[in-house]
Amino acid sequence: MSNGTNEHNLDDVAPGFMDAADHSVRRGIQGYLIGLGLSAALTAISFYVVYTKLIWGPAIPTALVVLAVAQIGVHLVFFLHLTTAPDNTNNVLALAFGVLIVALIIGGSLWIMGRLNERMMPMNQATQMNRMPQMQR
Amino acid sequence: MSAVDTVSFRRTRDLDPYKLGHREAGEHGLATGHGEGGPASKRVIVGYGFWIFLLSDVVLFSCLFAAHAVLQTATAGGPSGRELFNPWSIAIETACLLASSFTCGLSAVATGVRSQIWTQLTLAITGLLGLAFLLLEAHDFAGMVAAGAGPTRSAFLSSLFAVVGCHGCHVTAGLLWLGTMMAQVFFKGFRPNILRRLLCFNLFWHVLDIIWVALFTIVYLIGEGR
Numbered sequence: 061m062s063n064g065t066n067e068h069n070l071d072d073v074a075p076g077f078m079d080a081a082d083h084s085v086r087r088g089i090q091g092y093l094i095g096l097g098l099s100a101a102l103t104a105i106s107f108y109v110v111y112t113k114l115i116w117g118p119a120i121p122t123a124l125v126v127l128a129v130a131q132i133g134v135h136l137v138f139f140l141h142l143t144t145a146p147d148n149t150n151n152v153l154a155l156a157f158g159v160l161i162v163a164l165i166i167g168g169s170l171w172i173m174g175r176l177n178e179r180m181m182p183m184n185q186a187t188q189m190n191r192m193p194q195m196q197r
Numbered sequence: 198m199s200a201v202d203t204v205s206f207r208r209t210r211d212l213d214p215y216k217l218g219h220r221e222a223g224e225h226g227l228a229t230g231h232g233e234g235g236p237a238s239k240r241v242i243v244g245y246g247f248w249i250f251l252l253s254d255v256v257l258f259s260c261l262f263a264a265h266a267v268l269q270t271a272t273a274g275g276p277s278g279r280e281l282f283n284p285w286s287i288a289i290e291t292a293c294l295l296a297s298s299f300t301c302g303l304s305a306v307a308t309g310v311r312s313q314i315w316t317q318l319t320l321a322i323t324g325l326l327g328l329a330f331l332l333l334e335a336h337d338f339a340g341m342v343a344a345g346a347g348p349t350r351s352a353f354l355s356s357l358f359a360v361v362g363c364h365g366c367h368v369t370a371g372l373l374w375l376g377t378m379m380a381q382v383f384f385k386g387f388r389p390n391i392l393r394r395l396l397c398f399n400l401f402w403h404v405l406d407i408i409w410v411a412l413f414t415i416v417y418l419i420g421e422g423r
Contacts, residue, residue: 089306110421125419127414135406135410168263
C-alpha cells in the first residue's frame with residue numbers, strides 16, 4: 061500500500077487533529093473560514109434578535125439558546141474537527157457524557173430552584189409573619 | 198490480485214473505510230483495538246486525555262452557569278443586567294475571541310506544514326486578540342466596580358463576577374501558555390512533543406471560545422431581557 065502512513069493517521073485521531081498529509085493548506089484554511097463565517101453569522105443573529113423586535117419577546121431566550129447550541133456545534137465541527145466518523149467514536153462519546161452532566165447540572169438547578177420559588181411564600185407575606193411576634197409583645 | 202478481487206476489496210473499503218467489522222480472513226486493520234493495529238499513538242492518547250480534561254473544565258463552568266442562571270433575578274435592589282451591560286463592549290469582546298479562535302486554527306494549519314514564520318505570526322495574532330479581549334473585560338469590570346456594582350452588591354453580581362471572572366482567568370492562563378508555546382516552537386522547532394503541546398493548546402483555546410458562546414448568551418443576552 062503506497063499510502064500506508066496516511067491510512068494510519070485516519071484510523072484513530074485526537075480531537076483537533078489536522079495533518080498536512082491529507083489536508084492541504086487550502087482545504088484547512090477553507091474549513092476554518094467556513095467555521096468563522098457561520099459563527100460570525102450566528103453571533104450577529106443572536107445580538108440582532110435581542111436588540112430588535114424581530115422575535116416575540118418571551119420567545120427570545122429560547123431562540124438565543126438554540127442559536128448558541130448551533131454555534132457550539134459549528135465550533136465543534138469546524139474548529140475542533142469532531143465528526144461522526146468511526147475514528148472519532150471515543151471523542152464523541154466523551155463529549156456526549158460531558159453534555160449529559162452539563163444538562164443535568166444546569167437543567168436540574170433551574171428546575172429545582174424554579175419549583176422552590178413557586179412554593180415559597182410571597183416575600184411581603186413572609187416579612188409580615190416575622191413581625192407578628194414583635195407586635196404581640 | 199485479480200481484477201475481481203480488486204473490485205470487491207474496494208467495495209468493502211468504501212462501505213467500511215476503517216475496517217471496524219467484516220474483515221476478510223487474514224487481513225488486519227490498522228485501527229487500534231482491532232487486530233494488529235497496536236496501541237494508539239502518543240499523539241492520540243495525549244489529545245484524548247486533554248479532551249477529557251477540557252470536558253471536566255466544561256462541567257466546572259456549568260456549575261457556575263447554573264448558579265448564575267438561578268441568581269439572575271436576585272439583584273437585591275441593586276442594578277440589573279439591563280442597566281449594567283454595554284452591548285457594544287460585549288460584541289467587540291465576542292468578535293476578538295472568535296477571531297482569535299480562527300487565527301489559532303490557522304496556526305494549526307501552519308504547524309501542519311511546519312512553517313515556523315506562519316505559526317509564529319498566527320499565534321502572535323491569536324495572543325494579541327486574546328489580550329484585547331482581556332483588557333476590554335477588565336475595563337468593563339473596573340467600570341462596574343466603580344459604579345458601585347461590584348461582586349459584593351448582590352447575589353446576581355457575585356455569580357456574574359464568578360462566571361465571567363473564571364473565564365477571564367482561563368484566558369489569562371491561555372495567554373501565558375501561548376507565550377510559552379511560541380518560545381518553545383522558536384527554540385526547539387517542531388519536535389513531536391512540541392507538536393503535541395500545540396495540539397493541546399489549540400483544543401484549549403477553541404474550548405474557551407465555546408464557553409464564551411454559552412457565556413455571552415446566558416449571562417449577557419438573556420440577562421439583558423431580565
